[in-house]
Amino acid sequence: MKKWLSIIGIGEDGIQGLSAIALAVLEQAKIIIGGERHLAMLPPNDRREKITWKSPFDTSITEIINRRGESICIVASGDPMCYGVGATIIKHIPISEITIIPAPSAFSLACSRLGWNFLEVETLSLCGRPASLLQSYIYPGGKLLILSEGKNTPGIVAKMLTNRGYGDSKITILERMGGIHERIFTGRSASWQETEIAALNTVAVECIADVGIVGLSRFPGLPDNAFHHDGQLTKREVRAVTLSTLAPLPGELLWDIGAGCGSISIEWMRSNFRCRAIAIEQNANRLNYITDNAAALGTPNLQIIAGKAPEVIQELPTPDAIFIGGGVTAPGLFDLCWNRLRPGGRMVANVVTLEGEKTLFEWYEKAGGNFTRISIQRAEPIGKFLGWKGMSPVTQWVAYKSSLLTTELCCN
Structure with a gap:
């Protein structure tokens, strides 16, 4: 199909600020779509059909799609592909049908x-x-x-x-x-x-920090006191190792199962603004912690789901990575998670109990992978002196899903 839809960026200087090409494209259109402010920039004697954006915005997208093939021009502020309408429309209409002429962005x-x-x-x-x-x-x-x-x-x-x-x-x-x-x-x-x-x-x-203020890095391993929690927290050092193993890439989706206060999924999302995560937690108080922490640490788009993992994850979108920080002994959890994980994805689980280790070894026998024992000691006061106090050792299992292994598990 020929290019029937055009999107033109327009500045505060209005029509007179458009380039010759943008002006020619605008003049050829039969239908003009935009906000009230943009449509008001057109000459008063312009008799062409004009459509203002509707709420919800999807209604306008549907209307544009329904009029596919008609000569339509959208006028938008600045660069339509920089947080603009163009970035939304391109998800519904292929670029082969669109002409985009940007103006300087804000x-x-x-x-x-x-x-x-x-x-x-x-x-x-x-x-x-x-x-x-x-x-x-x-x-x-x-x-x-x-x-x-x-x-x-x-x-x-x-x-x-x-x-x-x-x-x-x-x-x-x-x-x-x-x-x-x-x-x-x-x-x-x-x-x-x-x-x-x-x-x-x-x-x-x-940004100018007050004296004594330490910035919060986007690199994994925020201080434990950056999170509100009830003790159900993956400690800083273990969290840094875990995020390194999960290895988030821009645009990837994480399932954080048994999320606690949400520290893993929040740091996953902080690594890049395009990273997505779903935090799954059954404890009502911890759900509140996750909500508060996500807002305080700049990841309000973290999706939070209340409930037990086996029951609530079946309809979730396919993850690129899965972290299990609690509930590894739940019946059927491995099979459900492994089958939903995309080929090439990775699955990481942390446990501190012997029962948890037994379960992880059973998973290892099915999918392979490798184990790491993480042992951390922190210096703490002992009377007038300092001494080492060890945290509970964490056993970490990680496995990477290949297409071949997926086929073998399904056949067996």
Whole structure:
């Protein structure tokens, strides 16, 4: 099918800011789709059919698909593929049917105003997303560019920075960039009081930590006290080894079975913003810990499921990796998990009991893999002195699923 759908990025300077090619594509369209602000940029005498975005957004996507083949042009802010409508539409309509002509993104414009190197900046959007996503981007010396949900977003960002111990961070608001009403002003997070802010704004942050504040690394092995828990926590050193064994890659999905306070799945997701995880836990109090920890550590999109693993995982999406931190002795758990694991995926289990080790050896006899004994000692006070106190040794089993092994297990 020919290219019937076009998506054109448009800036605050409106139609007159479009390139000759973008303008020609827009003029040839029979139907124009966009937000009210974008459609208002068209000439008053433009009599073509115009459609504004509907809520929920999927309704508009369905309407576009139903009109496949008609000459449609979508007008959107800046670069449609940078947290924009284009990134959503491309999931439903192949690029072979679409023409995309971007304008400079808000991030590019902000970097040009501030003199920042785009490659050295952290970027994220809080439009329609939980503000707690910001938590994992905060670190000493970090430079952040944030697409705002609206005029209240800068205040939320300032409060979050201050609460994290970054009260001296410099916040710059860039309003309506590229238009005649462009405005730029700055302040400090701890003393932020600005309320007269345009709804269309981008927030730039230079993270400055208070004296004594230690940043939380995205590298596995956060301090134990970074998590709220009741003792059911994979300790820092064991957690670092476990995440190294799980080896998350961008876009991969983890099942965290017997999640406790969620430390493994949260650190999995912190490793890359595209990593996904599902935390499965049956204890109601621990479910609350997982929710709190996910928000506090910047992974609010962690999917949390209440219940026992064998009963609740059968309909879940196929995982790339599975971690079992509790409940290994549940009947049928191995077969169910192993059969659902994608070929090439890995399965890791940690146990501290003899019964758990017996179960893992049975799994080893079925799927192979290897064992590691993790023994950690920490120095703790003994009277006036320091002495070594050992934590319970952890037996870790890891196996990698191959297509050949899957066939053998099914046949047997």
